[in-house]
Amino acid sequence: MPKRHPTLIPLSQDHHHALALALRCRKQGLGQIKPMGAKGxxxxxxxxxxxxxxxxxxxxRAExxxxxxxxxxxxxxxxQLIDELLRDHESIRRAIPKLEAGTSLGKLIFDLGDLLERHIRREERELFPLFExxxxxxxxxxxGEKINRILSARLKE
Ligand SMILES: [Fe+2]
Ligand SMILES: [Fe+2]
Known part of the structure; x- marks a missing residue:
């Protein structure tokens, strides 16, 4: 990922973790990583x-x-971009109870990985450059300080 404005670096670091997970979810949904099937x-x-x-x-929350x-x-x-990004957040939130329920995980995991990947790439390629x-x-x-205040709360959780 490109060098970011200092204000955006903590969010970009999160994107890095989330993108790796998104790619694993997509591959899992396609049966390309082990263990395959229900266990994976x-x-x-x-x-x-x-x-x-x-x-x-x-x-x-910070976003x-x-x-x-x-x-x-x-x-x-x-x-318009922000409206669409907000809708992505909402779709991801709505998927959480379904993940917890654990049914029809194949399609869900694939779709969620795909959505999360596209979401992060749009933020990195469209939203962050706009900010910069x-x-x-x-x-x-x-x-930056306000974002960090929200993100640092996670350390105490
Ligand atoms: Fe986002
Ligand atoms: Fe983000």
Whole structure:
């Protein structure tokens, strides 16, 4: 991934972890990694739920409460992109109880991996560059501090 604005680095690090998991989920859904079948799918479901609880909940919060509103306010062109990214978050949230239930995991794990991968790539390729282009107009340092405050809460959980 490209060198990021300092404000975005903690979010980018999360993306790195989440992207690796997304790719594993997609491969698992396609039966390309062992153990195959139900056992492997359950492993990926557990892994997904773990990363969701540890990192993604607070990651989404930092984006939804800080980054997205600040970008929207400063860059009106970002509106549609942010709406779509919010819908992705919602789809991922809605999948969590299904992962916990553990039924029809094959399609679910594949779809979730695919969605998470596309979501992260859009943020890295479209949203973050938009922030970087306008960083000087925004109080990037203050935004960074607020993001870090939300992300650092996970250490105490
Ligand atoms: Fe996101
Ligand atoms: Fe993100």
């Amino acid at each position: 799918l359950r492993e990926r479901a557990t892994e997904f739920l773990g990363l969701y609880a540890r990192e993604l909940i607070s990651h989404f 939804e409460e800080i980054l997205f509103p600040r970008l929207r306010a400063q860059v009106p062109d970002s509106d 282009q306008h960083a000087e107009l925004m109080n990037a340092e203050e935004i």
